[in-house]
Amino acid sequence: MMAPDFSLKRDSYGQLVLIAKNGVEHKGITPVRAFPIAAPDEGIALVNTEGHEVGWVDRIADLPSAIGQLLEEELASREFVPEIQQLTEVSSFACPSTWQVVTNRGNAMLILKSEEDIRRLSQSQLMIADTHGIQFLIRDIGTLDRNSRKLLDRFL
Numbered sequence: 001m002m003a004p005d006f007s008l009k010r011d012s013y014g015q016l017v018l019i020a021k022n023g024v025e026h027k028g029i030t031p032v033r034a035f036p037i038a039a040p041d042e043g044i045a046l047v048n049t050e051g052h053e054v055g056w057v058d059r060i061a062d063l064p065s066a067i068g069q070l071l072e073e074e075l076a077s078r079e080f081v082p083e084i085q086q087l088t089e090v091s092s093f094a095c096p097s098t099w100q101v102v103t104n105r106g107n108a109m110l111i112l113k114s115e116e117d118i119r120r121l122s123q124s125q126l127m128i129a130d131t132h133g134i135q136f137l138i139r140d141i142g143t144l145d146r147n148s149r150k151l152l153d154r155f156l
Contacts, residue, residue, distance in 0.1 A: 006055050008067045016074055018046055018055050019031060026054045031071050037121055044071065082108060083137045087148040115155055
């Protein structure tokens with residue numbers, strides 16, 4: 001474990017504060033993942049309120065546990081990308097279409113406005129945006145059950 005060239009704490013308002021080695025404090029820090037889907041725990045920029053990068057984390061696992069935990073908490077509070085594990089029902093094969101899905105965060109309903117709201121990230125990964133702006137991830141199409149793949153294929 002390599003010590004970072006900064007420390008991190010929360011202020012009295014609950015915001016992250018980065019303290020550089022030279023003692024300069026940067027308040028209101030926002031962690032931003034460089035590769036949120038492909039490598040979520042690697043390459044995290046620490047950005048100040050003006051949008052400037054004031055710190056960089058190669059890997060969360062390489063940080064001291066207290067700093068890593070602060071970053072994980074902050075990222076979790078900002079990010080909401082449920083992963084679809086099963087498609088249970090589709091109202092129509094024409095859009096708009098209401099989908100009933102099972103995610104890693106429980107059952108959900110999403111409304112697919114058009115086929116363009118399904119974006120292929122890789123050969124096996126999809127990002128699906130519903131009408132409310134929530135992004136749903138299918139991490140690996142191959143892990144979906146046969147019925148889910150059959151329903152999904154009608155939109156791809």
